[in-house]
Amino acid sequence: MSIFINKKTKLIVQGITGRDGSFHAEQMKKYGTEVVAGVTPGKGGTTVVGIPVFNTMEEAVTRVKANTSVIYVPPPYAVDAIYEAVDVGIKTVVCITEGVPANDMMKVYAYIKEKGARLIGPNCPGLISPGEAKVGIMPGTIVKKGNIGVVSRSGTLTYEAIWALTLADMGQSTCIGIGGDQVIGTNFIDCLDAFEKDRSTKAIVMIGEIGGSDEETAAKFIKKHVTKPVVAFIAGQTAPPGKRMGHAGAIISGSSGTAADKIAALNKAGVPVAGSPTEIPDILKDSMKKAKQKKVSTKTKK
Amino acid sequence: MKIHEYQAKEIFAEAKIPVSPGEIATTPMEAYEIAKKFNQPVMVKAQVHVGGRGKAGGIKYAENAEAAKILAQQILGMDLKGLTVKKVLITQAEDIISESYVGIILDRNTKKPVIMVSSSGGVDIEEVAAKTPEKIFRLYVDPIEGLKQYQARNLAYKLYRDIKQVRKAADIISKLYDVYWKVDASLVEINPLITNTGGEVIALDAKVNIDDNGLYRQPVIATMRDLDEEDPYEEEAREGSLSFVKLDGYIGCIVNGAGLAMTTMDLVKRYGGEPANFLDIGGSSNPQKVVSAMKIVLSEPKVRAILINIFGGITRCDDVANGIVIAFKELNPNVPVVVRLTGTNEKEAAKILKAVHLPTANTIDDVVKKAIELANLE
Missing domain, CATH: 3.40.50.261 (Succinyl-CoA synthetase domains)
Structure with a gap:
């Protein structure tokens, strides 16, 4: 069990003949993901590590059965690739590409909502449901099957947190990187909601960073709708205002989007915030223990 | 990426948003020549990538060309919040009747462009937002449908009563919205948008920030990067x-x-x-x-x-x-x-x-x- 991707995932790789696309197509296949096709205009009829390549998404979906696509095409073509996937009926689109113009993404966001498709990213590492499927670029070697859901705006910081969990023998149901841009298709609350509903997920790790107010929105959502233990980490406490910290979305504008505000909002919602990613497993264990005791005590009261 | 006021005004002028005539000077003598050509009072405005230039002494009024030269001498080379002034914009001074604010940014929560207008212009808009939030009006625009004429007019009515000025301001808001998309902006701002004694509505200042991710398709804008400011x-x-x-x-x-x-x-x-x-x-x-x-x-x-x-x-x-x-x-x-x-x-x-x-x-x-x-x- 997992969220968004699982054993039933049938994946098309858009931009499969590029350097990143071909490398990761192979990695995903090796991990056990069912990669059914690749698409690169002008390269139809060829194969990449045994995966058939088509010129268009339209052709690909008439020849193979697919429900998910992952995009590795360069920024000038990424938005079009998203539209192409959504228009042939793909319901889960993962865009890895970094550098997509934010204004384009506003239009894409409105479009996918209207079409009822899910977009993850852009500028994200994708997601992995250990033992089931991997879509994107997360290293399969650091994950372990289990019941912790991980959601993050970051890439390598997510790996750090996952690795800490794995070392503590706390496996994961799904690890998802939602992306570091200002406008992304899937937000914290979408993932929190999915993890809450997912039976195999027992607790959630949420990794945020400076910029925007998605963490604050998530804190309110957790307080109202999430019954499973959540532990958070927020990056960028020492980031100066007005500077873009690598991610396009990681910027403190004026006085809004600071780490301090986000930590305060999460604490207020009862979510403990770790001081270092390596502290996450212990805090999570503690929260899970408390949640269990609470359950037991409410049962005895009854 | 940030650009200078004079560059933002070039973009505005091309989009037919009214701005006061102005030219760039890098020496006091150039400032003198430009002011002399205008043959009327001018403003001498420091061109640096910081906000609050006026308060910091980087914007001054000059009665004539001689005064413009002296002021340019003072402002050029001045340190404004850590940046050295290397250029001044010499622009015709206006007789200001009213000052308002128009800005467009990407709203991360709604994932839509938001147009903000306020009749309290000419001051730091974050301050207005903090102290008197009721004085700021916001319109979240559907990015696919775009800005409708009546929506621009409704916003303009928040700024002016006179229908002539409402029409002019609505036109400016529409054009500003087009500029926002055309140049891959992350922010476009007119603060203040003024009315003068002649009844004209003019962008007295101009601010445009560009989304770095859009630069690959903005060759002209990309050349506006000023390495001295970075x-x-x-x-x-x-x-x-x-x-x-x-x-x-x-x-x-x-x-x-x-x-x-x-x-x-x-x-x-x-x-x-x-x-x-x-x-x-x-x-x-x-x-x-x-x-x-x-x-x-x-x-x-x-x-x-x-x-x-x-x-x-x-x-x-x-x-x-x-x-x-x-x-x-x-x-x-x-x-x-x-x-x-x-x-x-x-x-x-x-x-x-x-x-x-x-x-x-x-x-x-x-x-x-x-x-x-x-x-x-x-």
Whole structure:
């Protein structure tokens, strides 16, 4: 069990003949993901590590059965690739590409909502449901099957947190990187909601960073709708205002989007915030223990 | 990317948004000539990428060409919030009747462009928002449908009563919305939008910020980048596809990934040190990136120790290790360097690193603590 991707995932790789696309197509296949096709205009009829390549998404979906696509095409073509996937009926689109113009993404966001498709990213590492499927670029070697859901705006910081969990023998149901841009298709609350509903997920790790107010929105959502233990980490406490910290979305504008505000909002919602990613497993264990005791005590009261 | 007021006004003028005539001067004599040509009172406006130029003394009124020359002399070379003024905009002065505000930004919550208008213009809009939020009106525009004429008119009615001025302002708002999309802006702002004694509605100031991700398709805008306004090392980092932000501390940080780089800085602070910088070498494994990164970090004299923190995913640790070895040969760093390489090909990396005998660490916490320890010994 997992969220968004699982054993039933049938994946098309858009931009499969590029350097990143071909490398990761192979990695995903090796991990056990069912990669059914690749698409690169002008390269139809060829194969990449045994995966058939088509010129268009339209052709690909008439020849193979697919429900998910992952995009590795360069920024000038990424938005079009998203539209192409959504228009042939793909319901889960993962865009890895970094550098997509934010204004384009506003239009894409409105479009996918209207079409009822899910977009993850852009500028994200994708997601992995250990033992089931991997879509994107997360290293399969650091994950372990289990019941912790991980959601993050970051890439390598997510790996750090996952690795800490794995070392503590706390496996994961799904690890998802939602992306570091200002406008992304899937937000914290979408993932929190999915993890809450997912039976195999027992607790959630949420990794945020400076910029925007998605963490604050998530804190309110957790307080109202999430019954499973959540532990958070927020990056960028020492980031100066007005500077873009690598991610396009990681910027403190004026006085809004600071780490301090986000930590305060999460604490207020009862979510403990770790001081270092390596502290996450212990805090999570503690929260899970408390949640269990609470359950037991409410049962005895009854 | 930020651009200057005069460049933003060029964009406005091309979009037929009314602006007062003006020209750029880099010397007091040029300022004199321009003012003389206008043959009327002018404003001398410092062109630097900071807000609040007026309050800081960077915008002055000149009665005539002689006065413009003297004021230009004062303003050129002036330090405005850490930046040196190298250009002034000489623009015709206006008789101002009213000042209002019009701005468009991307609203991250709704994922729509939001147009903000206020009849309280000419002052810091964040201050208006904080003190008198009821004076700001917002319209969230459907990015696919675009701005409708009546919506622009409704906003204009928040600023003016006279129908002639309402029409003019509505037209300006519509054109500003088009500019926002056309140049891949992340912000367009007119503060203040004024009415003058002649009943005209004019953009007295202009601010345009560009989304860096849109620059690839904005060749004209890309040439507007003013390197004088940017930190030379941030510029060098950008050229080398690194992401770098200078801070005030003494622990140099070289990390892969923005989130991990921020976290590394945070931990430096947490364990009692001060980070010297944010530096993300990005996702690819080019050893040359490590060399560039090391060069940039070493160029800061305050740096007393450097930590390299890599969590290999796509980035291969052996590539980074090769980069470290090259960097040591080329740059011969005079401060201690501590390394933590975890993930893809970490064993190969450890072998390569033997060539340079560096202290290493296994976790993110350890690499930070060790770097602080070594810096304190220096």
